Amino acid sequence: MMDAGIEKIGTDPDTGYTSFRLGSFTFRRDEYFAHITWPRGSHIIEIDRFLRAMVRDIGWGFFYGWIFFDDIFGTTNHYGTVDIFAGSYDRGCKEAGIDLLETFPAETVAHAFETISRDWISEGYDPLNAPLETGSPMGPKGKERTDPLLRAFIAADRMLGLEGDKSVRSDATGHPINRAFADMNFDAPEIVCEPGFEGQLHAINLFEHIARSDVTWNPSISAVTRANICCVTSEEHMLPVIHGNDRNEWFIQLSDEIHWNIADKNTGAPRGRVVMKAGDVCAMPADIRHQGFSPKRSMLMVLENGTPGLETRYASGDLKPYPVDFG
Ligand SMILES: [Fe+2]
Structure with missing residues (x-):
């Protein structure tokens, strides 16, 4: 079980976005993509997809079982603790031995994902809305949203x-x-x-x-x-x-x-x-x-x-x- 919570590791002067570390994972975004790295591997996810997945993962309380942001990265809910994994359920990553899975208290992951989402989401973009009903998350950091990111159950x-x-x-x-x-x-x-x-x-x-x-x-x-x-x-x-x-x-x-x-x-x-x-x-x-x-x-x-x-x-x-x- 990983006890340390999320920490900031720097802010990109060009885009304005902050990078974070949680356990052995680091999270960085640029204008188009989220970059996730861990000691033996790295992964890239288109930013709209990453944020739409992350905000729902928090909003659903990690839901039942596995939430794959894509084929590589995601979370597993153990109802009290949550795994964050990269490549653990992908045959290629498993065979290459580059997969990583770490377990955290659920509230640590919820807080971490909310911190990342808050920093990486700007006004005019709502990942819970249909793509035709919201703006784009691409580009440098804009004004931070002040309204709730989530519509609670x-x-x-x-x-x-x-x-x-x-x-x-x-x-x-x-x-x-x-x-x-x-x-x-x-x-x-x-x-x-x-x-x-x-x-x-x-x-x-x-x-x-x-x-x-509306969601x-x-x-x-x-x-x-x-x-x-x-x-x-x-x-x-x-x-x-x-x-x-x-x-x-x-x-x-x-x-x-x-x-x-x-x-x-x-x-x-x-x-x-x-x-x-x-x-x-x-x-x-x-x-x-x-x-x-x-x-x-x-x-x-x-x-x-x-x-x-x-x-x-x-x-x-x-x-x-x-x-x-x-x-
Ligand atoms: Fe399902």
Whole structure:
């Protein structure tokens, strides 16, 4: 376990960006790229991709299992500690012996990634927005953003729209209908309560709720019932990370379509392509990595089983990597 937190190691006088060290990894950016080095290796990632991945990794609390920024670099969540790895799940790097994996307390990595993102993100660029809805991160450092980098998860603590609920979206909360969903119908459900139950029953149009999301690939609104986690999201362009599952993950495609590239989690060898269209349901297995591509903004419902310890039951083979046997 690496105990030391992030440290600054210098500022580039030409671009204005600061370089950092965390454990054995160093992080430097220039106008186009993030450069990551470690004692036996180095790696380069296009800056937009790097920042879109890093900000989601923090926002998701490192999510379940593996977050690959690309095929080489990423994090693994052990729910309390987090690995940072380079090349550890890439056959070429493994065979060359240049891979590195270090483990840190989760809060150390969260703080480090937030520090790097704060320094490397300037006003006018928001990595949580779809590329067509934000500026570019390229070029020298501009004015630092002062607003929150992240939209924190907002748990729906009671039925959406009931009095006291703060998570429902409207024009008044600064959430207009996204341009991609302008042609949809958002009829409000009719609610008829038995006398005596007024104020305890409500319903909203979930499509309208998702259509007002201002972020992509980021489940800013989720419903949690014990270990069941249900997130509805809007997706546009590409999932900025490759997610390696440590448990099954259910997808219900609610509108339009998403193309998924699916590969072996450990080697990255291709295993399949899935095109999910509105109404399709799938369970991503526990032993794969996957990345989604949404040509037009679409709506996706993701269901996760957050039961603690599930990851070790899948890792040990106690549970099959898929949820259903057919035939
Ligand atoms: Fe996933």
